[in-house]
Amino acid sequence: MAERADVLIIGAGPGGIFSAYELVKLNPKLKISVFESGNPLEKRKCPIDGVKVKSCVGCKPCSIMNGFGGAGAFSDGKYNITNQFGGTLFEYIGKKKAIELMEYVDDINMSHGGEGTKLYSTANTEIKKLCLQNDLHLLDASVRHLGTDINYVVLENIFNELKDKVDFHFLSPVEKVEKTEGGYKIKVGDDYYEGTCCIISAGRSGSKWMETVCRDMDIPTKSNRVDIGVRVELPFEVFSHLTDELYESKIVYRTAKYGDLVRTFCMNPKGAVVNENTNGIVTVNGHSYEDPEKQTENTNFALLVAKHFSEPFKDSNGYGESIAKLSNMLGGGVIVQRFGDLITGHRSTQSRIDEAFITPTLAATPGDLSLVMPKRILDGIIEMIYKLDKIAPGTANDDTLLYGVEVKFYNMEVTIDENLETPYKNLFIIGDCSGITHSLSHASASGVHVARYIAGNYSK
Ligand SMILES: Cc1cc2nc3c(=O)[nH]c(=O)nc-3n(C[C@H](O)[C@H](O)[C@H](O)COP(=O)(O)OP(=O)(O)OC[C@H]3O[C@@H](n4cnc5c(N)ncnc54)[C@H](O)[C@@H]3O)c2cc1C
Numbered sequence: 001m002a003e004r005a006d007v008l009i010i011g012a013g014p015g016g017i018f019s020a021y022e023l024v025k026l027n028p029k030l031k032i033s034v035f036e037s038g039n040p041l042e043k044r045k046c047p048i049d050g051v052k053v054k055s056c057v058g059c060k061p062c063s064i065m066n067g068f069g070g071a072g073a074f075s076d077g078k079y080n081i082t083n084q085f086g087g088t089l090f091e092y093i094g095k096k097k098a099i100e101l102m103e104y105v106d107d108i109n110m111s112h113g114g115e116g117t118k119l120y121s122t123a124n125t126e127i128k129k130l131c132l133q134n135d136l137h138l139l140d141a142s143v144r145h146l147g148t149d150i151n152y153v154v155l156e157n158i159f160n161e162l163k164d165k166v167d168f169h170f171l172s173p174v175e176k177v178e179k180t181e182g183g184y185k186i187k188v189g190d191d192y193y194e195g196t197c198c199i200i201s202a203g204r205s206g207s208k209w210m211e212t213v214c215r216d217m218d219i220p221t222k223s224n225r226v227d228i229g230v231r232v233e234l235p236f237e238v239f240s241h242l243t244d245e246l247y248e249s250k251i252v253y254r255t256a257k258y259g260d261l262v263r264t265f266c267m268n269p270k271g272a273v274v275n276e277n278t279n280g281i282v283t284v285n286g287h288s289y290e291d292p293e294k295q296t297e298n299t300n301f302a303l304l305v306a307k308h309f310s311e312p313f314k315d316s317n318g319y320g321e322s323i324a325k326l327s328n329m330l331g332g333g334v335i336v337q338r339f340g341d342l343i344t345g346h347r348s349t350q351s352r353i354d355e356a357f358i359t360p361t362l363a364a365t366p367g368d369l370s371l372v373m374p375k376r377i378l379d380g381i382i383e384m385i386y387k388l389d390k391i392a393p394g395t396a397n398d399d400t401l402l403y404g405v406e407v408k409f410y411n412m413e414v415t416i417d418e419n420l421e422t423p424y425k426n427l428f429i430i431g432d433c434s435g436i437t438h439s440l441s442h443a444s445a446s447g448v449h450v451a452r453y454i455a456g457n458y459s460k
Pocket of ligand 1: 010011012013014015016035036037038065066067068069070071072073074075076077078079080086172173174175201202203204205206209266276285286287430431432433437438439440441443444
């Protein structure tokens with residue numbers, strides 16, 4: 001006989017964690033089982049130390065993407081309270097409710113070790129005016145910067161609170177989800193578990209698996225967007241007037257040449273550039289620490305160009321993967337190039353990187369990004385760098401480092417309703433694997449939303 005729970009939760013990232021948290025709070029009698037393909041938090045260790053292991057060795061499961069805390073566990077912990085980016089949850093549950101839920105999760109984070117961290121706001125700043133004067137658009141948000149270290153403490157505290165009230169199954173990748181008469185049955189290795197409700201929160205790393213679940217269960221999906229670009233690294237001082245006041249600024253620019261939207265993304269003052277491994281493809285990302293001891297002299301951020309495709313092309317992520325694979329093929333991983341070399345048409349060499357007035361925080365392969373990135377995307381990035389130079393002089397310096405490729409994959413969008421419920425009753429798809437969230441705040445909020453709906457049904 002399969003073990004039975006009231007609620008099965010697949011994935012222990014922010015979506016899964018906050019579903020469990022809220023369910024426990026609203027109805028402690030519910031039996032909740034969480035299945036996570038990765039390790040518990042304390043066992044998540046990426047072997048890259050920059051000395052013995054310099055680049056990704058393809059661990060399974062990957063400690064950066066999988067395990068308690070999900071993809072965000074070692075992230076910079078930038079918790080953005082906004083409907084302007086980070087997902088489209090508001091289209092399903094309404095703008096007011098989405099913000100209320102994000103604020104609610106922020107309060108939980110504050111009461112679990114995050115107290116004392118700073119909340120920045122972009123509204124009505126001089127920087128917004130400066131951007132507008134230069135054809136740039138600063139998006140509105142409140143940004144809580146937890147930092148990688150405090151983010152870890154918050155997750156640890158939440159886990160300690162939940163561990164005796166929820167059955168956690170680690171190193172337990174769910175292979176199959178099936179509809180039964182009384183709910184759902186899932187397969188983990190040789191074992192089966194049953195539940196009345198099933199919440200799937202498999203995140204970005206579970207995107208391929210999610211596709212098979214949707215195919216097997218005939219849940220309609222669509223996929224038409226991918227963002228492609230580079231990670232920019234420059235001396236901290238160049239952006240300090242923005243990062244001191246806002247920490248993270250999301251700035252959008254429409255290119256003059258093609259009318260494409262280019263945006264800054266994931267800004268890390270005094271941070272480090274890191275590798276990211278998605279389904280075996282190495283791309284680039286960045287993070288930073290609150291602890292001054294761990295900070296660097298550089299700031300990094302992504303510049304991403306949004307690519308929307310129309311019919312008949314359906315595989316936007318495949319397009320992004322092919323470009324990232326090309327950089328992996330040429331550079332054995334991530335490629336780094338000086339902005340000056342890119343503009344003058346030279347491949348960067350190790351000696352030119354060593355002679356630069358900036359020390360890279362990631363040991364990437366010096367190379368030529370113009371051999372990897374489509375012209376249209378590269379042109380957009382170069383245009384944006386010159387625009388940013390107007391509000392942050394020094395951005396277009398020859399020594400500014402560009403790491404490629406950074407790809408923001410969007411999960412296919414699944415068909416769900418205002419309760420984030422699929423066409424199957426009591427089967428919910430939330431967080432990044434639903435395609436409607438792309439951030440810690442939206443994913444967490446989607447978890448709380450579903451938990452409240454399920455708890456409400458149980459109390460009827
Ligand atoms: C390096 C990095 C930095 C980031 N920085 C930020 C940031 O500063 N701010 C921000 O808002 N966002 C950030 N993000 C994005 C953010 O982490 C995600 O949007 C968020 O974690 C999504 O939450 P989720 O619960 O939907 O999915 P995830 O966090 O991806 O969690 C899903 C979990 O499900 C598990 N899983 C997958 N498939 C299965 C399966 N079949 N069976 C069992 N378990 C499974 C995975 O192991 C994973 O632990 C960052 C992401 C990365 C990779």
